[in-house]
Amino acid sequence: MVYQYPKGEFRFPLIPDGQKQAETKPALHKTPIPRQKPRAHSKNAEAPKFEKKRPFRPTDVPSPVFAFQKRPSRFEFNVTKEPESSDVIEELVAVVEPMQEEVESEFVAALEVESEPVVLEEIEEISPVVEEEEIMQQEEIPATPQRIELIHEAPKPEKIEQPEPSTPPKTRIPFNVMMVNQDKQHVEQKRAIVEEPIIATGEEPEIAPVFPTEQHLREDASGYYFPSLNLLKPPVFENEDAEWLAFQEELLNETLENFNVSAKVVNVTQGPAVTRFEVQPEKGVKVSKITNLTDDIKLSLAAKDIRIEAPIPGKSTIGIEIPNETSRPVMLSEIMNSQAFQTSKSPLTAALGLDISGMPIVTDLQTMPHGLIAGATGSGKSVCINSLLISLLYKATPDELKLLLIDPKMVELAPYNRIPHLVSPVITDAKAATAALKWAVEEMERRYQLFSHAGVRNMEKFNEYSSHPEHSGEKLPYILIIIDELADLMMVAPNDVEEAISRIAQKARACGIHMIVATQRPSVDVITGLIKANIPTRVSFSVSSQIDSRTIIDTGGAEKLLGKGDMLFLPSGSSKPVRLQGTYVGDQEIDAVIAHVRNQAEPNYLFKQEELLEREIAKEAEDDLFDEACDFVLAQNGASTSLLQRHFRIGYNRAARLMEALEKHSIVSETNGSKPRDVIITREQLEKVRDN
Missing domain, CATH: 3.40.50.300 (P-loop containing nucleotide triphosphate hydrolases)
Incomplete structure (x- = not known):
């Protein structure tokens, strides 16, 4: 097998050292897109123009049935009214005339008078009716006061008809000058003040005292007048904060539930400075289980300090007393004006x-x-x-x-x-x-x-x-x-x-x-x-420790x-x-x-x-043995300090003071060296000194 090796002609590719050119990326051109603003925020939107200093004019809305024609008037009840005499109208005119200035300030716009007179439902609540004028005429009103005329016509007697379901009739009186129930009450009060006869006596009306003056008039047989309760400040009363009480009650119930104590608040009593929550435990719950939670209840209620009375005398509940948010002072007059103090004969x-x-x-x-x-x-x-x-x-x-x-x-x-x-x-x-x-x-x-x-x-x-x-x-x-x-x-x-x-x-x-x-x-x-x-009988105020509390009560x-x-x-x-x-x-x-x-x-x-001070000093200066020492020196026909020491078994200082007292009262003579002192008084003279 023949292996052919590479001849080494392979060349790695070389990167040229030329300058790097940054790649150009196409720029993102954002074209502005016009947004249409809503008409409400548009600057060019025409804002509604309100006329200032113009009385309100009710606009007529066309009715789908009657259009702009006059609608027939309908009433819920057509009650027959008897015509009044002219005397009543004169009284009403006399009542309204003093109220002219107040009516002019309250009602700015005048009422438009129609062809038919306006008659109110109640005779006592007849309001002045003034013709409505144009705006230009109102601006040129002279400063002279206007006279308000009363237009009163008795309606013809009509039969009582059954009420028909209908819409309320359209009124021609603008809403801003309509007389509501509150305005009617004010007018009636002012009218009552005008109608009351005022007798000019030149004396100011008596102001009722805060307390009855019977106490001031109470006189003793010796001519001694007791003080009046008006000399004391009146009591201060505050309403209970129901929300705070409910919140504290809910917190207390929640705290007892969190510590697995089967008890709940059954009554809340708020006093001048503290509020007592009466907690009733269920059967089988120990009282100590609640009293041991004093610090936990204080933490949960965020109270300054609490006091637990377990149990409340005469009740089957445990009292938890918590300070109020704001305490009210109990004035002395509040107690002295009570029945318990007034009826006491002691x-x-x-x-x-x-x-x-x-x-x-x-x-x-x-x-x-x-x-x-x-x-x-x-x-x-x-x-x-x-x-x-x-x-x-x-x-x-x-x-x-x-x-x-x-x-x-x-x-x-x-x-x-x-x-x-x-x-x-x-x-x-x-x-x-x-x-x-x-x-x-x-x-x-x-x-x-x-x-x-x-x-x-x-x-x-x-x-x-x-x-x-x-x-x-x-x-x-x-x-x-x-x-x-x-x-x-x-x-x-x-x-x-x-x-x-x-x-x-x-x-x-x-x-x-x-x-x-x-x-x-x-x-x-x-x-x-x-x-x-x-x-x-003991009264304990705030003390620093429980030991002091036990010392007192x-x-x-x-x-x-x-x-x-x-x-x-x-x-x-x-x-x-x-x-x-x-x-x-x-x-x-x-x-x-x-x-x-x-x-x-x-x-x-x-x-x-x-x-008292002089008597006390004299008692301190006089010794109890003085009388006995006088009798002793008369019997001995002589006196010395050592003799008094031996006979009365007293110290030298007391014996020396006795000798000085005997010398001061001229009973014995002055010192005679080491010899005893002589007695210079007889028994009869001593009795006279004692009597004096």
Whole structure:
């Protein structure tokens, strides 16, 4: 086999190194295609020209039956009308003439008068008819007022015909001057004003007051006028936001469904500041399953804070309280104008606020009988105290109630100075406050001694006993002690203050002495167990922690309050607190009421703050062993500091102070070196000194 190999003559094709010429492609020439714009957007389209300042003219549309001829008039009901007398027409002309200027301004175009007179269906609604003139004549109208004539013709009596289905008759009155029902009402109102006889007496009409003036006219037997409710600001009312309530209810139901809780909202109650949704769980659902969803419900509803009351006392539902979008203030006048406050006969009735359902809540200090108010700074304690005081001034006379006000802050209760209800001026010194509490304890003991001699049990019976002609005695008033800041007093003299408050709270109710204590530091060292045990009624405003809430009302919940008067009220004998929106009273209202009360009588103080301070200093300077030391040195016929130390078993400092007091009262002589001091007074002289 022979193989033939290539001889190597094959040459690969070589590409020449010449310049490359770009291939020319035919250019795409776009020919403009004219587009036709719609006539509505065409610039050359002729816009309709509207005539300005021309009255409207109804155009005649040719009828397919009557063409441009006059159509026969048809009426739904042809009612016979009796012709009226000329007196009615004269009255109508007299009524329309004062309204000429208003008619000219309201009706620009005149009505065209046809050959037949225009008679309206109702006689009282006769409108002026004016002939229609040309446009050029209207522009040349002189400035003199025109007289509007009434054209009235009584129609001939016709028989009542059955209604025929027909189209409404064509009217010749343009639509822009037709009198609709609303215009007729305005004309009737103006006509009624014109027809009413006005008697020029020169006196302005009396404006009805916001509140009834019966309260201002109420007078006590002693000539004391109670303040008027008009001195207070009127209440503020707002409508319920139904859309927001429905939206929140839907969100709450959806949240419970998402967490597999078989419960639904059955009732919604909107209060002044919060709204309560009553959730009813199905059978077999634990209450804790809903209460554990507090944070989840707050997240779903995007609420500031919520409070769950499980269950609501007296109901088989769980209350979920959510803040409103906008809260309304509860004015003091709203509570004082309520039936609950007006019908109360007790002179110690005080206003508190509104509950969630909108019911006014008042309290009687006789059944209270002592109260504790606590809360953080700015939560509404001082406003609550002012509301209590103002409401008491509307109920009690100076002969029925005396006030002992203790204000270590010096500014909150200062406006109440110089009112006739005060026992003393407002006490601002801590030492004087301690002495005032001791005075209250002494007054309590004195009253019980009077009750014992009279053989009565309480103050009401004693006043009845004293008012009897056979028994001449004093009529005892109620005494209310208000302490605005207890923490300040507890820092100065904790033992004395706690002892005095405890004694008053334990046994002062029957003798007509009541006490309200307020503090912004609800700690255990301020509100001790002894004070809490003797003060059953408590009011808690917003606090910072659950521990403070338990200190005040023995349960949690006050840490979730909103502030600004939102409170939990725990009445005496109740185990669960009630949520209230406290009343608000402004400085102007307080000043107005106090100014009225000051004008009624002058204050009759039993003591003053300076006298209490002097008495307290004198008690501190005088030792309890002074009388015994006097008898001892007279018996020994000599005195020395070491002798007093050994006999009375006291320290050197106290014995030295006793020796200085004996020397000051001229009982012993001055120092005689190391020898004992001489006694320079006899027994008879000592008795005279004690009597003085």
